[in-house]
Amino acid sequence: MLTTLYNHFTTLYSSISHLSPSLAADHALKQEQEVYKKSTKLTYRNAVIQSVAALKRRSPPTSLSHPSVGTEDDIKLRLDQANSLKSFVLSPFHLQPLVLSTEAMQNWGFMLDIPDGPGGEQPTLEGKLKRCERCTQPFQVSRTGPDTECLYHWGKLQTTKAGGEKVRVYTCCSRPAAESEGCVHGRHVFYESSLQDLHSRHPFSLLRPPSPSSKALDIAAMDCEMIYTTGGFRVARVSLVDARGKEVFDELVRMDDDVYVIDYITRFSGITKENHAKATLTLSSIRKSLDKLINSDTILVGHSLENDLRTMRIVHHKCVDTAVLFPHKAGPPYRRALRDLVRENLGKMIQTGDASTGHSSAEDALASLDLVRWYILDKQKPKGSTSNS
Template structure:
């Protein structure tokens, strides 16, 4: 049977009538997290790979380090540190028995459970920080020695919540004190604009694909008859509706021409309604559909105030195959029962997210808050901009503000940057997934931290912020000058030796020597 021709790429396709994206708002759905959210990898293990057995919490656990492929230290040294860790944990655990409140006393661990806690923690440090294993463990011992009973109780409750897939309760993210007011911060932000020349080799889309390129890709997909290679397990499979997260099903990575077939790219249009002194942070959460990786949640906040502007769920164009809950934080129950977005009442409600009709509607909503001259702040912005199919000329990307020693395509994860520069633990919800609002706000604070550091240096050199710009010191007797168009003053990844390098594949490379844990997925919010 011959296939009908696909309409031109500049025509907006209607969202597919899918089993998930078109269910009525009152439909019932399972409240449990999907299997893909709670296992190590979403696709089932191959026959050649032995599946991990479920650990029995009551099984006897010896106070001995677990054997690892890459040992961080000698086995004798690991035993010594493990026993020291257990010794420092025991007094904290014993104090719980003296508590008067039953809910606190219930946190007490049996000797076997305490052994398991110490062995698990030592193993985690050995795996995630092998190069600084002893330093991290010694720091942990010092912390345990000075820990109050209240801090131990808080730590135990957070660990239990994490095991149960519940987001841990924590204090709001502390704001960085830059020494500047909001208007001055926005003026300085413009000096951090990231140059995009050469970034197209690393997933950033800087120009629209031609019609010829899009048509060539369309013909290639038609000849493939729906057969794909899974992004995560590399299994060959055929795309069709009604697949679920039990099998190989994820595809549609960062290939620009293919993305244009699903939803065309556009350049940010002019918008006179947007103030020239505005800036935004944004973050996208994605899941897998029959069209590949698509937008499921859009979060936009103002910068530097971090006021919520947009936070909506989005019905994709294809049929949902996997909500990718472990990284997106979106569950089927939340998505199916979401109320329709009301333009007359656009104020975001994080605990009761509304749903918008399509990625096109979500993009239009986003474009109502930006113009080509609006700084867009984010982490690994190529993923978010590609998801909403937008080419924007003014970006501030924390991947480029905080480069690795090697430069692109290696990059630091957002969680590592937050821990190192803000002293904050983010993305700790485990199986419950990421929070796009938390990610956007953290990114905004990382940029403010960069401004704090850079402004301190420039202030010493005599620079001033006035008239909406950052001005160098004037020679004695010189008349006031106009605000100069300053070039970026922050270090970015050295592109000189990489311009002729092979373009990045779908997966971004994390700096293994720096990132350590490897929990952050190579493709943003996508499990590998």
Template sequence: MFRSLGLFASALCPDPSCHRPKCMFNHGESSRKRKETVEEKEPVTGHETVKSLGINGGRATSTSSQAQPKPGSSKAVPTNAANSLGHHAPVLASKKPRVEADETKGKGTPAAAPEVIVNPMRPPSIPTINLKLSPQPYADRQKGLQTLFQQYTKLYRPLLTEHPDLAHTSALRQEAETSSTCPNIKTYKSAIHHAAVSVSRRAAPDSPTHPSVGTLKESRAAYEKLEKDLAGRLTKEKVAQYLLPLDQFKIWAYPDPRNQDLLNGGDEPDCQGIHQTCSRCKKPFVVSSKYLQSRSGECQFHYGKIQPERIEGKRKWIYTCCRRERGEAGCEEGIHVFTDGDDDAKLAKRKAFKTVQQVWEERGQAGTEAKSKKVADVVGMDCEMIYTTGGSSLARVTVVDQSGVILLDEKVRQPVPILDINTRFSGLHPGELDDAVMDLEAVRSAVCVFVGPESVIVGHGLENDLRALRLLHDKIIDTATIFPHDKGPPYRRALRDLVKEKLGYFIQERTADLGHSSAEDAKATLEVLKWKVRDDAA
């Protein structure tokens, strides 16, 4: 059918070696001959050598219609042809094979014809404005770009030596930002003028991170952040109203810094062989550090809190860790552990408390707080605890300044055997404390390098941290007290809930495998306090 109608008579046969007697395609040039011709031609290299070429309407033609160059002539290609080659080099190199000139004319050895090297690589293009979907003409946009570039060059003059592309980058971004927000040329010209005037009025930057660097939006956002940081900057005067009064230390279960009995003790650091009640499953046991691996599973407990919920019209108490009801078997297994809780007298027997003033006096720093550059006015602190044969013990302490810079992050060497590293809450894993250098006494002294008698310590549930550190201090800000629970003390709102509500981001998202981060928690408490300072000042 196709053969008689001739529908494919004008199309070349796709088979290079077609031998069909009645093929429907055109065989004006035999496939075998085409194949041989392709093989005979030399491959085109990156640099095309042209010995004699004429230009006719943008196509390469034979030299038979052109004047032949004389042997030894220095000009084998006319000037206009050379220019055309330079402009159309990529096209010619990709579509036409090399065209050979006629062989030697006359007697003797012919002089080699001069070669014209055509480089198909394009020269580096100058950055230009992208006109895709642009509502403004190119000439107007280029003029606006030049205006912005001049102003940015003047603004960045002190920085151009080390950052030569800064003005170029800012001008391009500002022009693109302006063009994208202007529907017509009139508003575009007005916006460019406004942007140029705004740039010319900025304060000269002294670094690439200065708020004056960048487009209008970037600079505005940087200045707003700077104002926000200045408004939330924590000073003793600003945070004085949030200090926990001494008469409320007992209400919020803080150790009393005025209790002199807590300053003596340390005669019972270990409780091995003594009967205790497990703080997890509430069963009695004898404290021992022997056969810990084989004893795993002796304690079944719930690590989550129990909260009331209404299910199917009935009020039930549900564990947050596994959604089981009160009274059901625990969802976790481990070994029996204990803690002395908020019994400061027992804690003092394990290790005596000290005030910040005492530590300073022992280190010979009394009266030098105003001269010390390391002492901060306001610090955030968080501690991580583990279970040992001496109860709940300090394993890690982190101190940060109000900018979030970590001043101290130290692990604590344990003087007694460890029962449970408490990874879910401490963020520590077995073996991490093996290389710890400082004991509790040394870590407490290191904390007081940055915390003076007049420094303000900020934390969330800070009473546990102070007890673990055996440190007494009267200038305390607890974010759990400035954002109290609806039911009042001793209930406290979780830090992660406060951060989510006030700051809009999440912390403590992977406590199941990574545990808490003391640095993250310490920074979060300071950010929550800054939010409170800004909110009250507004």
């Protein structure tokens, strides 16, 4: 019976066995013990057969933290945890201790003040010279242009080991950093980080103060998708979920007058020319609509929330950030990827869409809220009990 279980675990784990060669043996042993404990001489054989049938129904794992990895008890425990997560309603009482201090906000690149001047005086840089974010060449910003003007890598540089040596390769094409100028063609694009520049494209403002006449959420998780335009890297979709994880806002953003889209970067944003054509509200109108949902007292939750606030031109002081709660071991400015944190802590896969679908800000807003719930539940556990994931 143990051999049968072992053979089926080996088959299931074939794609990840190189990551942990003894995993199939470990889990087969543990699974057999679980079955043994729950059965009698009469029912044992049948119980193992049922376990094998359940193993056959699992989808092949792609990583060690994939939901298909583990014994039946492991998986049930993860499911129970996910359910307790769903029924756990966050309150400001839970979140207040996690709100970033002024010092932490500065360390993590959050804005504290609105830049000087009214802002919004130069929404687009069409005709101006900028340096391309992708290929580093100078170019003249234009709403039209050949799709082949820029040769670049769309992936990030990642350190991997090849033949015992560390090499920096691009995640898009696995080519080493020094070897090629790019693997795809597209338009030249630019990105601005200076607050004064961002302010002159579209003005920053605080969220409205609380008022007795209009209610707002005390907690909301926010995520945005961004695209390249003649006015820089701009917000194109905004999603908000409430403290229960219910979606309360999900809108595409129409560009301001005179601002034209250069690249929808669909593989990252999930936004296409076709769906973006349906956007009716500009950022100013979106901000007005959001005034009904959030105010300066709302605790905003997000992952690398400073980016979302910046692109939304919001200055806000009550922020909980999962990039800070689950820091990269190298410290800021390094950040763990949201999808890795979700996979490791919640045993869930997000952003699994292929190049044509990209991210979904609604999914990511919920994921950051779930991570915060997990973080708080995990902290409440008695010391010594360990999480399974």
